Structure formats: C-alpha cells, structure tokens
Amino acid sequence: MIRILIPTDFSENAWNAIKYGMELLKGRECVIYLSYIQVKPVFIAAESTITANTPELRDQILKERKRNLEDLILRIRDLGLDGNHTLATLANTGLFVDGIKSQIEDYKIDLIIMGTRGASGLKKITIGSNTGNVITRVKCPVLVVPENAVYEELKEIVFPTDYQINYDLKVLEILVSLLKKYRANLRILHIATQSKDLTSEQEKHKELLHEYLNGASHTFHTLRGTSVETSLQCFIESRDIQLAVMVAKNLNFLQRILFRPIVEKFSYHTEIPFLVLHE
Numbered sequence: 427m428i429r430i431l432i433p434t435d436f437s438e439n440a441w442n443a444i445k446y447g448m449e450l451l452k453g454r455e456c457v458i459y460l461s462y463i464q465v466k467p468v469f470i471a472a473e474s475t476i477t478a479n480t481p482e483l484r485d486q487i488l489k490e491r492k493r494n495l496e497d498l499i500l501r502i503r504d505l506g507l508d509g510n511h512t513l514a515t516l517a518n519t520g521l522f523v524d525g526i527k528s529q530i531e532d533y534k535i536d537l538i539i540m541g542t543r544g545a546s547g548l549k550k551i552t553i554g555s556n557t558g559n560v561i562t563r564v565k566c567p568v569l570v571v572p573e574n575a576v577y578e579e580l581k582e583i584v585f586p587t588d589y590q591i592n593y594d595l596k597v598l599e600i601l602v603s604l605l606k607k608y609r610a611n612l613r614i615l616h617i618a619t620q621s622k623d624l625t626s627e628q629e630k631h632k633e634l635l636h637e638y639l640n641g642a643s644h645t646f647h648t649l650r651g652t653s654v655e656t657s658l659q660c661f662i663e664s665r666d667i668q669l670a671v672m673v674a675k676n677l678n679f680l681q682r683i684l685f686r687p688i689v690e691k692f693s694y695h696t697e698i699p700f701l702v703l704h705e
Contacts, residue, residue: 674705
C-alpha cells in the first residue's frame with residue numbers, strides 16, 4: 427500500500443492536482459492524505475486585511491479549513507475514483523515546508539502531489555514558492571501537476587538527463603514501477619548544448635542506466651540545441667509525452683529546466699506533469 431500526500435489551498439489548480447492524482451492512482455490500494463497547512467491566517471473585513479494573531483482566531487480559521495477538507499473528500503468521492511483508496515485529512519499551523527516534512531515522517535509518505543499556478547497571458551506554467559520549496563528542500567518524490575493538465579494514461583515518459591551523475595537504483599524504483607504498471611515506454615533524452623561527444627564518465631553512467639532498465643521498454647535519444655528548456659518542449663510535443671521525470675540529485679540540470687531568474691519562481695513550458703525523484 428502506498429501513501430500519498432496532497433497539500434491543498436482549496437484553489438482550482440490544487441483541485442486539478444487532486445483529480446489527476448485520483449486518475450493516476452485508480453485501481454491501486456493506497457492511503458491519500460489531504461493536507462492543509464495554515465501558514466499565516468488572516469481575517470478580511472471592510473476591504474482591509476488583519477493578521478490573525480490571536481489563538482482564538484487562529485483556531486477558528488483552522489476549524490473552518492478542517493470542514494473544507496471534509497467537503498473536499500465528498501467532492502472526491504463524487505468522482506467515483508476512490509474504490510481502493512483510504513482518504514484522510516491533515517490540518518496544521520506552522521511553516522509550510524516544515525509542516526510537509528513532519529507529515530512525511532509521521533505518515534511514511536511515498537509520494538507528494540502538488541499543483542502549479544498558471545501564468546496569465548503566457549504559454550507556460552509558473553511553479554509557486556511552496557511547490558518550488560518542496561521540490562528542492564523535501565526529500566520525497568514530488569509529482570507537479572500543471573493547472574490545465576488533463577489525465578491521459580501513461581504511454582510515453584521522458585527522462586531528460588545529462589549523464590553527469592550516477593543514479594541510485596532505489597531512486598529509480600518509482601519510475602520503473604510506473605513503466606511496468608502502465609507498460610509505458612521510457613524515452614531517455616540527452617540534450618547537448620555543445621557539439622561534444624559524451625565523456626567516458628557519461629558513457630559509463632548511460633550504460634549503467636541501460637542495465638538497470640533492462641526489462642523495461644526504453645530508448646536513448648540525443649537532441650542538439652542552445653536551450654535545454656526549448657529542446658525538451660519540442661521533444662515532448664513531437665513524441666506525445668504524458669509525463670516528464672527527473673532526479674533532484676542532478677540539481678544543475680534541474681535548474682536549467684525549472685528555475686527562472688525570478689527568486690523562488692520556477693517555470694517549464696509544458697502542460698504535462700513533472701515527477702521529481704529524490705534519494
């Protein structure tokens with residue numbers, strides 16, 4: 427049985443992440459924890475915002491959010507996808523990332539599913555600071571679901587890599603399980619921004635990856651271009667990819683795809699989910 431944590435702020439993009447997760451996990455026996463972390467409660471009245479700094483007001487708001495979580499369970503059950511799922515709710519007050527870390531430890535979480543915020547007027551997805559912080563600071567696999575992503579059964583998965591690191595086999599277990607469950611094809615993509623052959627070390631890492639994936643359908647691909655992000659997007663569109671997977675250990679490569687110059691904002695130009703794996 428796998429344990430899933432889905433943080434929510436009750437927004438539509440958070441709801442879309444829940445719907446996607448329910449479709450992805452359909453038929454699997456799992457426990458799904460819907461989590462709300464109250465970071466800075468506020469009371470809004472007469473067009474002014476007042477920080478809720480009294481224990482009474484904080485408790486009042488948290489009780490309301492707990493009721494919202496129960497309503498969310500009813501909304502999920504209306505989807506008719508929760509046959510093998512146990513649904514539970516978590517509501518706490520505190521720092522967001524610290525709260526997520528505590529919940530992962532306390533409830534032995536295997537996977538986090540989070541949504542993104544849309545960037546108005548731009549054909550891209552902006553990952554807010556909460557999701558970005560979880561990706562980089564929490565050592566648990568994170569499935570990032572874009573605001574407008576629509577679930578499609580996994581047939582094609584892309585794994586962009588620069589072959590600069592050797593992947594821990596345990597880290598790739600969740601990827602292999604997805605490949606086997608959906609009988610999906612893995613497209614391992616090397617994006618070369620310079621006209622250079624792979625080094626002996628890169629070739630070694632590539633061969634080890636090939637050996638570990640023996641038995642799972644996979645192929646190796648190389649694209650040459652000046653932009654890693656654009657090249658990845660072109661590959662995704664040309665191959666009709668349903669999921670992108672990366673390993674957080676390769677932070678330099680991850681930054682080139684997800685990180686933007688704006689502090690604490692990330693973006694990638696796609697509407698498919700992005701799974702980030704951790705050691």
